[in-house]
Every structure is written in structure tokens, then in C-alpha cells.
Amino acid sequence: MTTMVEQSPLSTAEIRLLDAHWRAANYLSVGQIYLLDNPLLAEPLRPEHVKPRLLGHWGTTPGLNFLYTHLNRVIKVRDLDMVYVLGPGHGGPAAVANAWLEGTYSEVYPAVPRDTEGMRRLFRQFSFPGGIPSHVAPEVPGSFHEGGELGYALVHAYGAAFDNPGLVVACVVGDGEAETGPLAASWHSTRFLDPVRDGAVLPILHLNGYKIANPALLARIPEDDLIRLFEGYGHKPYLVDCDDPATAHQRMAATMDRALDDIELIQREARLGTRTGDAPLRWPMIIMRSPKGWTGPKEVDGKPVEGTWRAHQVPFGDVRTNPGHLADLESWMRGYRPGELFDADGRPVPELLTLPPEGDRRMSANPHANGGLLRRDLVLPDFRGYGVAVKEPGTCTDEATRVLGTFLRDVIRANPDNFRITGPDETASNRLGAVFEATGKAWQAGLLPTDENLAADGRVMEILSEHLCQGWLEGYLLTGRHGLFTCYEAFIHIVDAMFNQHAKWLGTCREIPWRRPISSLNYLLTSHVWRQDHNGFSHQDPGFLDVVVNKKAEVVRIYLPPDANSLLYVADRCLRSVGNVNVVVAGKQPALNWMSMDEAVLHCTRGLGIWPWASTDGGAEPDVVLACAGDVPTLETVAAAALLREHFPELRVRLINVVDLMRLPPESEHPHGLPDSEFDALFTTDKPIIFAFHGYPWLIHRLAYRRHGHGNMHVRGYKEEGTTTTPFDMVMLNDLDRYHLVIDVIDHVPRLGGRASYVRQHMVDERLRQHAHTREYGEDAPAVRDWTWPC
Numbered sequence: 001m002t003t004m005v006e007q008s009p010l011s012t013a014e015i016r017l018l019d020a021h022w023r024a025a026n027y028l029s030v031g032q033i034y035l036l037d038n039p040l041l042a043e044p045l046r047p048e049h050v051k052p053r054l055l056g057h058w059g060t061t062p063g064l065n066f067l068y069t070h071l072n073r074v075i076k077v078r079d080l081d082m083v084y085v086l087g088p089g090h091g092g093p094a095a096v097a098n099a100w101l102e103g104t105y106s107e108v109y110p111a112v113p114r115d116t117e118g119m120r121r122l123f124r125q126f127s128f129p130g131g132i133p134s135h136v137a138p139e140v141p142g143s144f145h146e147g148g149e150l151g152y153a154l155v156h157a158y159g160a161a162f163d164n165p166g167l168v169v170a171c172v173v174g175d176g177e178a179e180t181g182p183l184a185a186s187w188h189s190t191r192f193l194d195p196v197r198d199g200a201v202l203p204i205l206h207l208n209g210y211k212i213a214n215p216a217l218l219a220r221i222p223e224d225d226l227i228r229l230f231e232g233y234g235h236k237p238y239l240v241d242c243d244d245p246a247t248a249h250q251r252m253a254a255t256m257d258r259a260l261d262d263i264e265l266i267q268r269e270a271r272l273g274t275r276t277g278d279a280p281l282r283w284p285m286i287i288m289r290s291p292k293g294w295t296g297p298k299e300v301d302g303k304p305v306e307g308t309w310r311a312h313q314v315p316f317g318d319v320r321t322n323p324g325h326l327a328d329l330e331s332w333m334r335g336y337r338p339g340e341l342f343d344a345d346g347r348p349v350p351e352l353l354t355l356p357p358e359g360d361r362r363m364s365a366n367p368h369a370n371g372g373l374l375r376r377d378l379v380l381p382d383f384r385g386y387g388v389a390v391k392e393p394g395t396c397t398d399e400a401t402r403v404l405g406t407f408l409r410d411v412i413r414a415n416p417d418n419f420r421i422t423g424p425d426e427t428a429s430n431r432l433g434a435v436f437e438a439t440g441k442a443w444q445a446g447l448l449p450t451d452e453n454l455a456a457d458g459r460v461m462e463i464l465s466e467h468l469c470q471g472w473l474e475g476y477l478l479t480g481r482h483g484l485f486t487c488y489e490a491f492i493h494i495v496d497a498m499f500n501q502h503a504k505w506l507g508t509c510r511e512i513p514w515r516r517p518i519s520s521l522n523y524l525l526t527s528h529v530w531r532q533d534h535n536g537f538s539h540q541d542p543g544f545l546d547v548v549v550n551k552k553a554e555v556v557r558i559y560l561p562p563d564a565n566s567l568l569y570v571a572d573r574c575l576r577s578v579g580n581v582n583v584v585v586a587g588k589q590p591a592l593n594w595m596s597m598d599e600a601v602l603h604c605t606r607g608l609g610i611w612p613w614a615s616t617d618g619g620a621e622p623d624v625v626l627a628c629a630g631d632v633p634t635l636e637t638v639a640a641a642a643l644l645r646e647h648f649p650e651l652r653v654r655l656i657n658v659v660d661l662m663r664l665p666p667e668s669e670h671p672h673g674l675p676d677s678e679f680d681a682l683f684t685t686d687k688p689i690i691f692a693f694h695g696y697p698w699l700i701h702r703l704a705y706r707r708h709g710h711g712n713m714h715v716r717g718y719k720e721e722g723t724t725t726t727p728f729d730m731v732m733l734n735d736l737d738r739y740h741l742v743i744d745v746i747d748h749v750p751r752l753g754g755r756a757s758y759v760r761q762h763m764v765d766e767r768l769r770q771h772a773h774t775r776e777y778g779e780d781a782p783a784v785r786d787w788t789w790p791c
Helices: 012-034 061-078 092-102 104-108 116-125 153-161 181-192 223-232 245-272 323-334 367-373 400-414 433-437 466-478 489-509 544-549 564-576 597-606 631-647 676-683 697-704 727-733 738-748 750-777
Strands: 081-086 167-174 200-207 235-241 283-289 397-399 419-423 460-462 482-488 521-526 556-559 581-585 590-592 608-610 624-629 653-658 689-693 713-716
Touching: 012 061, 012 092, 012 116, 012 245, 012 323, 061 081, 061 092, 061 167, 061 200, 061 245, 081 092, 081 153, 081 367, 092 104, 092 116, 153 167, 153 181, 153 200, 153 466, 181 466, 200 245, 223 235, 223 283, 235 245, 245 283, 397 400, 400 419, 400 433, 400 521, 400 564, 419 466, 460 466, 466 482, 466 489, 466 521, 482 489, 489 521, 489 544, 489 581, 521 564, 544 556, 544 581, 544 697, 556 564, 564 581, 564 597, 590 631, 597 608, 608 676, 624 631, 624 676, 624 738, 631 653, 631 689, 631 727, 631 738, 631 750, 689 697, 689 738, 697 713, 713 738, 727 750, 738 750
Parallel strands: 081 167, 167 200, 200 283, 235 283, 419 460, 419 482, 482 521, 521 581, 556 581, 624 653, 624 689, 689 713
Antiparallel strands: 397 590, 608 653
């Protein structure tokens, strides 16, 4: 069992330099939390030098600075290409301090130079109105991991390492974050990392003992159990005890050297094919123990602080009004000996500048942390060549996602190191099995003769954790690559919070000039609400669309292609886009095709439009508008149009299909929004609109409430009625079926009057008959199940 490395690789001069750099980073970190002015303590500290609101997290920060300092040493000695992921994301002062020390901060923000005035601005802006957040946000150079929510650091690190054979991702995992479900699952990523083609992740579990107010679990379990836990995850743990600063630098330097030697050996043997034996790979990791709030106040007002939960945020908060606390703050900051670290003009002394690497080797300037700099466009085959032949609308069927699978197969072939598909054990279930003609599923664990499609270099990443699927892909995209996340629609909710954070990241990056756009995060949601007849109620939930619409309009896009050819167009469009979150909802079951490829291109380019072949208004003012969005709602709407044509041949019906859901709000609310004049011309301002929607009905009202004709809009959609039943019974349960849509037309077109009573009763009776048929025979009646458009 490997735990501690007992070597002393550092000279006295090296220790002195490391310690000076660490002290400088700590000084800058404390200054960010506390000071408005007097950054170098050139005069005695006065209350007006201190911020009125003290915000930030000190407890984790000195450990992050210590690790950053030591990682700089090994980068320079070994000429490493390395990025730094801070799992304790609220340790933002550490990332900012080190970026400023390295010069990167001043390069991207010239108004914050490396001098006294720059230091004052650096301090003032932190957690201050008009400034920067307290966590590791997009504004921080060198960051690609949002620190606002815990749980995703390690999975982002592995996503960054995939297909980056020369990259080392140093990832600090806080002991509080380690308790989250996504982080706990992320340790399994060792079984998906290919030492030949991928880079390496060096996890550093930082045990400082406490969270906000409670002990951290992993800091309290017996050491032998802790070591065995991580060995079981596929790691070779090294333990570094940093309680004593006098020995901490030697121990950490020796341990980092050993861990990086291990990584180099694993990769060299794998790439040369010289590894012997069949024992599983064990990648190194470091477990670092240090006091929470290390080097900070030992106690405040007679209560212990360093090494306790009291150090988590601000060790003392009433500095402006409490002279004792003001004196304690000044003593604390002067204890770092800033006069040895910065010259009279506030510049780091020359010795400090010799520790960090230069140029892109600086972790704060590494282009992988600004992935748009490295992004290459995908090589995409012409999606038109994968389309299905459609001679007449609504007369032939295909499985839309199966057709898409052939396109994705060739996307993988054309981009062997730049594109991945992630999903929770559902690629084949979602009818994308054609991709396995081009690649396997990434797998570094044991194999059995019954296994299929597993490969060490697979481009498909499957694990039964939506968190890992999303996190791997986010890390991959954030470092400049492309991908697709496929998932059952109901269970994409598991990553609601991850989506929120990524969308916020993208929204913020749009406001930062030096951030280059990255590839869009693309979701394909299938096995959707209307075709979950065998799984039933638990698998029926289209509400992710509602979550997505909450985010900034510049970022989010939602597409509901009604057939196979439109899905191909939408997929191509999403894979070409940058800076967005694209959500595509498409069924995997056999469904009618409505458009030829040429028609699909025109229709999807518009985002919505009239289907003349299903309409009877003849270009005149309609009596009623039938609108639909989603494959099953489209089927039911077109079938309702056929019934209306049969029973009310004189009724002028206009049928509008919506592919791009964000065409519904005005252009003032979303970049894709239709101008009011175009919306009014399509939907009218005074005629009833019967809208069949894939999701919850209120989402359409929310998007269209500013429109002139919104008061005439009546939306049918999922209303939380479901069970294990037939496809048509499912739409009837939610009043989305063709018969109910006809009833809605009768009820909202006044001129039909009493003469429509017999037809209305006939529609009610048909619903009853169809319901009874499912209960007797266990399937939908052939007239519904096999319905096609009557050409």
C-alpha cells in the first residue's frame, strides 16, 4: 500500500522561492477579501481601507495557493502542458492572485497592471458591485470550470483530458465537494481514460477537515479505509501531510515528482506497447491534508479559527467597527512580509517572477482553458445524402434517430479526435447503433466474451450517470472540441443544475472579449414522453424544455423536428453552431415522414411555416389555425386536419408546423424570434389558434404571451397524465389526440354553430371507442395505428 513519499528533492533556495511565492499568493488573497485601499500596507490600516461588506472564502484558499505554487515548479522543470481545475470553486481569490502574479491577469485586463494601483484595483473588484464574483468564474483567466456549484470538477478534468495526449489536468477536489453524488461517481473515470490517446488527470483530494459548519466525511474515516477506497477506484494514492509548513514543501515536491513519474511511465508503456501483465492500471492521485484556513488567524475572540469550520469564509467580519479585529487583520497580512515580496511600486520582486513558467505554459494562460482558441470546425458530411425519400407527405415511415445514426457514424469517421457522443447506456436503445460501425464504446475495465462494441479507443462514452455524461462532454467542449449528449427525455432532469451552470458560463463568456466561442452543448432527447408506453408514468416528463427557456435568450435553442429529414437538418445545424445550448427532441419509433429533403431544408431554415398540402385556406384568411410542435403532436394535428376536411370541407384551415420553438417569442425577446408582422401574417390576430405542443402547454403561452393573437391561442400538451398504455391512449389521456383537437376547433369557431353538434358527438364517441379498444386488445386500433395522410 503506497501512502507517503519520504524524499527531499528541494534545495534551500528552492524552498525559499516556493515559500515566497505561496506567501505572495496568500497575501493577495487576503487583500481581495478585505481591502479597498492601502494594498501594500504602506500606512497603518484604517477602517476606511476595509470593504464595508466582507465576502469570500478564505478556508480553502491557502491550500489552493500552495498547490498552485508547487504545480508551477513541476511545469517548469518538466515543461508540462498543464491546466488547473479548482473543485473548491469558492477559492476564487487563489485563482485570481496567481493569474495576477503570473502576469496573465494584467494582459487580459490592462486596467489591472502589476503595480500598486493594479493591486488596489485587484483587491477592490473582488466580490464588489461592478467587480468579479467570489468563485472561479469565466472572468478568471486559466479557468474552464465554474466554481459556483460543487460536484463537477473531476468529471470536467477528465473531459478535458480525453483526446489531449500531451495534457495533464491537475484537479483539486475539496473534501466537501467529495461528498456530492456527481463527484463520487467521477472517480470511475479512470476506467474510461485511454493512456495511448488521452492525456492524464492528477486528482488532488484536499482534506482540510471541514465544510461550512460540519466535518468533512473523508477527512474523518480511517486512513487505511481511505487508501483502499481510492485503490478500488483505480488510483494509486499518495498521502501528503502538510500540518507543518517547515516540511510541507519537501513532502509535496517529492510526492508530485513521484506522481508525475507514474503518469509518464503509464503513458510510455501504453504508447510503446511494452506494458506486461494484466493487472488494472492504477493512476496516481494525491491526498493532501492541511489545516482549514492555513496560515490565517489561529484564534479570534478566544475561539479557535485555523483548522476549524470558522475559517471557512471570513475569519472575522466586523473589522471596520472593532479595533481589535482591525489590528488582527493588519498583523495577519504583515505576517506574510509583503515588503519582501513586492517592491515600492507594488510589482512582484524579480525572484518571484522566476518560479512560474512563461507564455502558454502558465496555467492562467494555457489555451486549453480558453478552448475556443483551439477549436477546429468539424468535418461534416453533407446531411442531405442521408435523407429518406418522401414522394407524398404522411405516407411512409422511418425511425428518425436511426436515420440520424448513419449521419453520426460518418461524423465520427471524419473527426477521429475531435468529436464524442456521451449517453447513459442508451446509444443502441435510442436507435443510434449505426455509430458502432465506426467506433466502439470507451472501456478500460475487464472484458467478457459476451461483451459487444467495447474498445479502449471508443468514441462513444456510456455510463449510467447522466452527471458524468454531461460533465465529460462539458470538459471536452470547454477545451475546444465537439460532441453530442443523448438521453431519455424524462431523465435529462438529473442534470438540470449542470445545464444551468453551463448556460450561465456561456452567457457570461459572451461579455468577455478575450474568451473565444466554444462548440455548442448539444442534447438529443429521445424515448420521449409520447412514446414511453411500456415504461409508463415515471418515464413521461417533457419539462426540461421549461428549464432551458429560463436561461439567457442568446444562449438557448430548442428544436422539435417532426420527421427524419428535418432531424438531419437540425443535427447538422447544431453541430456547426458555437456558444449555445441546443436541445433537440425527436422520437425513435417508426413515424410518418412529412417532407422531402429539399422541403425539410426550406422549412427548417424558416424554423416554422405553413404546410399548404394539409391546409384548406387556399392562401385566404383562415377560419382557424392549427399549429403543432413535436413529432407526435404533428401527427395528431395533421390527422385532425384530415378529419376537418372530411366533415367541414368549407372550413378554411391553416396548418402551421413549428420546428424552432424560439421563433414564437418576439425578436425583442430572442434572436430567433419572428417580427410581429410575420407572426401576425401566419397566425392571424383574430382567429382561434389550436396549438398541439410536445411539452407542458404553459410553455407556449409563456413564449407567445406578447403576441397580438395570444388571447386566441388554446394549447394542448402534456398535463401530467400518463401510465403504461398504448401510444394513442397516451395522447387521449392528455387531450392531445386528433379527435379532441377537432372538438377544440368546433368549440372555438363560432360560425360552425349548432350544425357541428353531430360531428362533435361523433368525435367524443370515437375517443370512447378507441379507449375501449385498447382495454380489450392491448393495442391501438388499426385505423389509428396505421393511419396515413389521405392523398
